[in-house]
Amino acid sequence: MATTRKIFFGGRNFGVWAWALRHRWRYQSNGMPTKAWPRQSKPKERVQLVSSMRQLDLEIEENLQRHRTDAFAHSQTLVVRRGAVFRVSLPRTLRLFDALTVKITLGRLYVRIPVNPSPSRHLSRWVAFRDPEGGPGKLSVFIWSPVSASVGRYALRISAFARQELTFRASGKFILLCNPWCRADSVFLPHEDQREEYVQNDSSLLFMGTATNIVSRPWSMDQFEPDVLEACLDLLDVSPEHQRNEKLDYLHRKDPVYISRVVSAMINCQDDRGVLQGNWSGDFSGGVNASSWTGSGEILTSWARSGFHPVKYGQCWVFAAVMCTVMRALGIPCRVVTNFNSAHDTNGNLVIEEFYSEMGVKLKSTKDSIWNFHVWVECWMTRRDLGGDMDGWQVLDPTPQERSRGVFCCGPAPVRAIKERRVHLPYDVSFVYAEVNADVYTAVVSGGRVVSRSVDTQRVGPVICTKEIGFPRIHDVTADYKNVKSQYCSLSSSRSDSSTASRSSDKMSAALTLDETPVSGGVLRLTLKVVNRQRAAKTLKVHLNAQTKEYNHSPGETFWEKHGILRLGPLEAKSLKLRIFPTEYEDLVGDDLVNLAAVLEDAATREHVLAVQEFHVTAPELVVELEDEDKVALKREHGARVVFVNPFSHPVSGVLSVSGAGLLPARLVFRMLPLRPGGSGEQRFTFVPARVGQKMLQVSLMLSNKTTVRGFKMVSVEHL
Structure with missing residues (x-):
């Protein structure tokens, strides 16, 4: 027997179904027209039952686990993924009916489908069928969403008819997401x-x-x-x-x-x-x-x-x-x-x-x-x-x-x-x-x-x-992205001098290198190497300039500069050690970068050579320590502490924030008392994990000198 639908979404035949609606055609389950569809009067509904619409049992716990959406359980909303089946239940006392229908609505789009007596599925259509086994006291219906269904908030309604009269109606709501676990889904990931x-x-x-x-x-x-x-x-x-x-x-x-x-x-x-x-x-x-x-x-x-x-x-x-x-x-x-x-x-x-x-x-x-x-x-x-x-x-x-x-x-x-x-x-x-x-x-x-x-x-x-x-x-x-070998330095490397900013000509060359990774509170150490490529002595004017720089802007004002004269013999190379002390930069740099440039001018020929190095001054890290790190269990209270050592040349204070998805329900905020240079402070707190798996405990300290200090700790949460 052919199946009728007023409008179809989630598959590939929306235009066909809309045309059929206008022209009152009837369609087979494969989407092909058969014959004219006569108008029928709406079946009489039992007003007293319709007015008391019941709520479907959405079997939330089971469906969330089936669809790998159990992390959304806190909202008590059914969240499922397309291209997979989910189960809803009706009271087992609902026995006297000839047919069950399911209406699935997204906005003003909807599809109405019959509940088949036996299991079936289809990649491009909504399908519903009864659970042949069922559960004690329940009548279960499985609903299969098409793999191309739209993401959004859906309404679901199941109606039971006996002798063409409505005898029961129940409704519920669910959210449908893409499904990277489903091979037919366009976002499928293989591993x-x-x-x-x-x-x-x-x-x-x-x-x-x-x-x-x-x-x-x-x-x-x-x-x-x-x-x-x-x-x-x-x-x-x-x-x-x-x-x-x-x-x-x-x-x-x-x-x-x-x-x-x-x-x-x-x-x-x-x-x-x-x-x-x-x-x-x-x-x-x-x-x-x-x-x-x-x-x-x-x-x-x-x-x-x-x-x-x-x-x-x-x-x-x-x-x-x-x-x-x-x-x-x-x-x-x-x-x-x-x-x-x-x-x-x-x-x-x-x-x-x-x-x-x-x-x-x-x-x-x-x-x-x-x-x-x-x-x-x-x-x-x-x-x-x-x-x-x-x-x-x-x-x-x-x-x-x-x-x-x-x-x-x-x-x-x-x-x-x-x-x-x-x-x-x-x-x-x-x-x-x-x-x-x-x-x-x-x-x-x-x-x-x-x-x-x-x-x-x-x-x-x-x-x-x-x-x-x-x-x-x-x-x-x-x-x-590119047919070239990456030039990056490992995060674990203690030096960053594998990449230099240099310029050269056939007469001389200049290169700026970082001697070590710049760290807040420490001396910034760089080397300017200059090479005379000619067999005649040279006298060079050297101009060094450092500017703060936001990551996406040209640099701001100069905060450090040096000027001088450098004399080189024929074919001679010299290395100048550059030092920028914390008192010269730490109140200016913060989260900004440093643009350091060297311009060398041959006093005789007026030829110029430029060398540039842009670098980030790494902020100190907050240390996060856990009590009983190997025994972090779901829904149990655990202790932790944050330790900070002031590396700056002046006292600092600040505000400490602690957060962690699945570990803390809300951000914790503490005010840190002033610490002298080299002084150490700590803050203890507790947390109760709400979800299992690898979680991140994140800490952030906004200091009075506008520097932000950060740290994190990965926490492995297990069931009791």
């Missing part, structure tokens, strides 16, 4: 460790600093924290696409390409009621300094509770980390990626120009720029719109830099297309290609004219990295 890292892991590391001194920053993804999933779904509902055409938006939500572009645009607030407002001015009054955020949950829930007013403020790593949370919550595998020396090529010529004065001061002369690091995300999906060879990781960038098809978003750009320079492909492949491949032209300007010029084809994108699967360390993905 369990990848799914655990890129979907289930609720903490991560973000990488910052410079390519020669990479520093890690802990971040709490918070996708399973209370109200976060609801805020992620609100983000889709508040988007301009949904507001313009609700039905079309719901239909398109089956496609991760579409979802990712909507999310990329909605993380920033440039074109819509997005989550975050960017701020790179240095003035964070009226909001939160971007460096102060430690996780996504507080940002997303604050946005939702405010009536969808943007949260102040974000910068690139905050935009990217919040987007990663949203994508993981929706079931789309996602990871945060850092590109060091990231080019912002405004005119698309794959060239970035930089200018220095003859005193070594970096000048701001063009709209092009190089960010010491830039953070975006990669999402895993198939690209049926581009062909199978573009499947896999896709770059998405929610930081508002350039418009993409009229909107401030970026991607999804296939990583493979970037490596193969297939810049004609959508979306924004050419823009991302420039970020990792542009050439850098550097010039020294004196008296309004260029006196020295050089080109560097290796400086942009030397290191592109993300967090390693299962471990708190770097995973280098540079080779995925």
